[in-house]
Amino acid sequence: MPALDVAGEFETIERLLRPLAHPEWGRGLADDVAVLPSRPGYDLVLTKDAMVEGVHFLPEDPLDTVARKLLRVNLSDLAAKGAEPFGYLLACFWSERCGWPEREAFATGLAEDQAKFGVHLLGGDTVRTSGPASFSLTAMGWATTGKTVSRSGAQVGDLVFVTGVIGDGLLGLRAARDELSLDAERIEALTTHYRTPTPRLDFADVVRDLATASIDVSDGLAADLAHVAKASGIGVTLNLNVLPLSAAAQAWFDDRVDPQLSLEDLACGGDDYEIAFTAHPRHEEALRREAERRLLRLTRIGEVTAGSGLTVTYDGKPIKMARSGWTHG
């Protein structure tokens, strides 16, 4: 696509982005700022994630799913902190490939997910780049005052849980790249997860009320649990044998020759956008009940111990992970 001229930037805002604006606080995207009233009883929670074509999404990914992923990975951060999202600011760095139809697709993807997740655009900026298409989004949510769950509250004796399944992020990337030999339905499911992961907003209130520490699984389950261990100043064990797998991941796993290494791959893969969290054992039953009510899988994957860092076990024994990734934590 040829690049649009300068007027295209105004059109992009007026025709594509303005319809997404928060009816009250976004000022119709016609001012330089968004203005939010302060809400007594609530803390404002903010997060900002950036995505670059070729790094965080594939050049062939449709821009509507790129937009939805951008929004969802940010909402995932808010969900893991027990916050309820309401809005976001957006910076688009349009590349040469982002002509009008692509920008329209991007806005359409945002509109769909705005409706789905109850958020509105509050402002931002659109510029052009000679490099790969890139995006940055600042998402905002409310949390009950003082109730935003941190990474640092894990206590010795707590149990470690994760929502949903682990590994679909990594396998989804491979599926989108056509690197997996699975049947079409599973490839489709994995690709969909990679392109439009589901932020666990329906579990945010449970995390807020019952978790001692939490994180969304973006760097990889092992890496993210290592972040929690470090921030909390305690040790975390992760039992690879109980890693929850989707049907597609299970099908992939069943064909592997080295099960341990395969599970390590999935635990280090990232892009799962589940919530990993710690909680006191007395809350286990309530957690399971709440997950069941929400039709959400919840798996106890380890525990919090004295000591430091992450210990990964397989068949009951501590192992040294062959994969890197989490070692950077």
Add this chain to the structure above:
Amino acid sequence: MPALDVAGEFETIERLLRPLAHPEWGRGLADDVAVLPSRPGYDLVLTKDAMVEGVHFLPEDPLDTVARKLLRVNLSDLAAKGAEPFGYLLACFWSERCGWPEREAFATGLAEDQAKFGVHLLGGDTVRTSGPASFSLTAMGWATTGKTVSRSGAQVGDLVFVTGVIGDGLLGLRAARDELSLDAERIEALTTHYRTPTPRLDFADVVRDLATASIDVSDGLAADLAHVAKASGIGVTLNLNVLPLSAAAQAWFDDRVDPQLSLEDLACGGDDYEIAFTAHPRHEEALRREAERRLLRLTRIGEVTAGSGLTVTYDGKPIKMARSGWTHG
């Protein structure tokens, strides 16, 4: 510079960005979010501007000034709205040229300006790009509840003012590109303005109390006044003859053969980061007094009229601007 490996991203955050974190609300940049208490009596004001190398700054610009400009252009938006900034979130898209010394310079620039303007980093993201270095910043400030000045409040009969001088943004770009023949001191002054413009935060409270509509001069004075005219549904006149010029701009202007065209250039240039605003004539004296107290130049450049759009006059007659830019408004 060679690109840093993945561990470099963690180091960038831990060693360069963490020291910039808001002591209370930034969570040491060790969590995925920033959490702000709500403040009764205040509105939260948010703005987000993005910058791309080769578009918004020059490839040879030192990264400490790039960082400072990024922060300042966002603070300028807050100043024009009458808000007092307190923090920001940052997304860095590091290019190949951004090795450790460059990232350090970037953080040093931010630290300097954090101290200067009383703001703190609240969170963000750093990623790598194969394209030009790019940055996105979300700045936040407080404004007294309901007192955030919009673009849309201008009333027929109001006067139009601008702080500081106009044209140093455009001439500064040309100076930084070595395209001007002026003496070294003036080149230096213009280049400094281009690289590190001064957000008019010291006039924000005056704008908040006395302006009916306001905007920061980033697209160009003519374009920005056209934005105000459009948003307010009124007409705005701009008298080119009284355009306030810096000593350097005056020296440049004195060498021109076509004064009208030269003034048009400056009025369309952009990147000035002054505040243009409208106010009732009864406030003119107070405005002048407050500007004087702050050692700030304030110029009455036009008025608000019935009708629509921007009318530019020269020698008392309406002219058709040869330059584009503001026509996109």
